[in-house]
Amino acid sequence: MTMEQYPKVYLYRRIVEAKLFIDSHYADNIDLDNIADEAYFSKFHFIRQFKKIYGKTPHQYLTVVRVEKAMQLLRTDLAVSDVCYSVGFESPSSFSGLFKRIVGLTPSAYLTQQQQIKSQILKTPLNFVPGCFADKNGWTKKSNFEEVI
Amino acid sequence: MNHVSIFVLNQDSAFEFYVNKLGFKVHTDAPMGPGMRWLTVCPPEQPDLEISLMAITDGMMFTKESAEQMRNLVKKGTFGFGVFQCNDIYATYEELKKKGVEFTKAPKKEFYGVEALFKDDSGNWFSLGQKK
Numbered sequence: 001m002t003m004e005q006y007p008k009v010y011l012y013r014r015i016v017e018a019k020l021f022i023d024s025h026y027a028d029n030i031d032l033d034n035i036a037d038e039a040y041f042s043k044f045h046f047i048r049q050f051k052k053i054y055g056k057t058p059h060q061y062l063t064v065v066r067v068e069k070a071m072q073l074l075r076t077d078l079a080v081s082d083v084c085y086s087v088g089f090e091s092p093s094s095f096s097g098l099f100k101r102i103v104g105l106t107p108s109a110y111l112t113q114q115q116q117i118k119s120q121i122l123k124t125p126l127n128f129v130p131g132c133f134a135d136k137n138g139w140t141k142k143s144n145f146e147e148v149i
Numbered sequence: 150m151n152h153v154s155i156f157v158l159n160q161d162s163a164f165e166f167y168v169n170k171l172g173f174k175v176h177t178d179a180p181m182g183p184g185m186r187w188l189t190v191c192p193p194e195q196p197d198l199e200i201s202l203m204a205i206t207d208g209m210m211f212t213k214e215s216a217e218q219m220r221n222l223v224k225k226g227t228f229g230f231g232v233f234q235c236n237d238i239y240a241t242y243e244e245l246k247k248k249g250v251e252f253t254k255a256p257k258k259e260f261y262g263v264e265a266l267f268k269d270d271s272g273n274w275f276s277l278g279q280k281k
Binding site (some may be wrong): 008009011015016019020052053054055119122125128129130133135137138139147149 | 152154177178179180181182185187201208209210236237239240244245248
């Protein structure tokens with residue numbers, strides 16, 4: 001059966017399954033050829049349909065998912081080298097290079113930045129809330145925030 | 150506009166819905182005192198638009214009675230807080246359905262474009278359209 005004989009909904013479902021597979025198996029050594037086969041596509045068609053829908057090739061998408069997961073883990077104060085291997089990168093240097101290209105900061109700089117933001121949120125949370133909302137919720141009436149928390 | 154509010158029944162459940170199902174990013178998650186939390190999320194391509202997931206609690210903004218009324222209105226699905234758009238409505242529809250998002254209308258061609266309707270975990274409804 002050729003691609004054109006399938007109703008379009010089944011085509012979408014197969015691409016979405018592949019995308020969700022990448023979302024949940026990003027830390028593994030994923031063989032994107034296998035994913036194309038599982039979706040009953042030729043590799044060429046799979047990449048083309050995937051890019052049409054998600055704006056990225058499956059490989060580019062996998063890299064972005066790994067970097068976004070790395071950002072989440074760095075926000076939990078995990079060490080950079082641990083994060084690198086946890087999300088499926090094989091070397092700290094390639095991880096750092098790709099992370100900086102996508103995020104604009106090295107993983108270490110991002111970790112430091114997030115630690116500073118977390119500390120500021122805990123010390124002065126009102127600096128992160130528009131005044132009208134803080135006022136309407138009664139948060140500005142408490143003069144010493146640390147006492148409340 | 151850089152802030153908009155959506156009233157939710159439970160901020161933990163709303164976090165699960167907007168972040169883990171819709172794929173929104175957490176902008177600020179700040180404890181504001183016992184039982185109080187300032188939680189804002191952003192659509193993935195709009196990091197400067199903070200959507201505040203507002204708890205409905207009696208205090209300054211609501212009285213006990215109006216908070217109860219508001220919660221009932223939210224539960225009934227009274228409010229449609231906005232319109233989202235995506236690159237591919239059919240792929241987004243299939244993915245969100247698979248993640249357990251409740252759609253009240255499947256993607257359908259209207260004179261203004263293709264549109265679907267879905268609800269959040271509290272009952273608020275949203276229109277989902279495709280970028281032209």
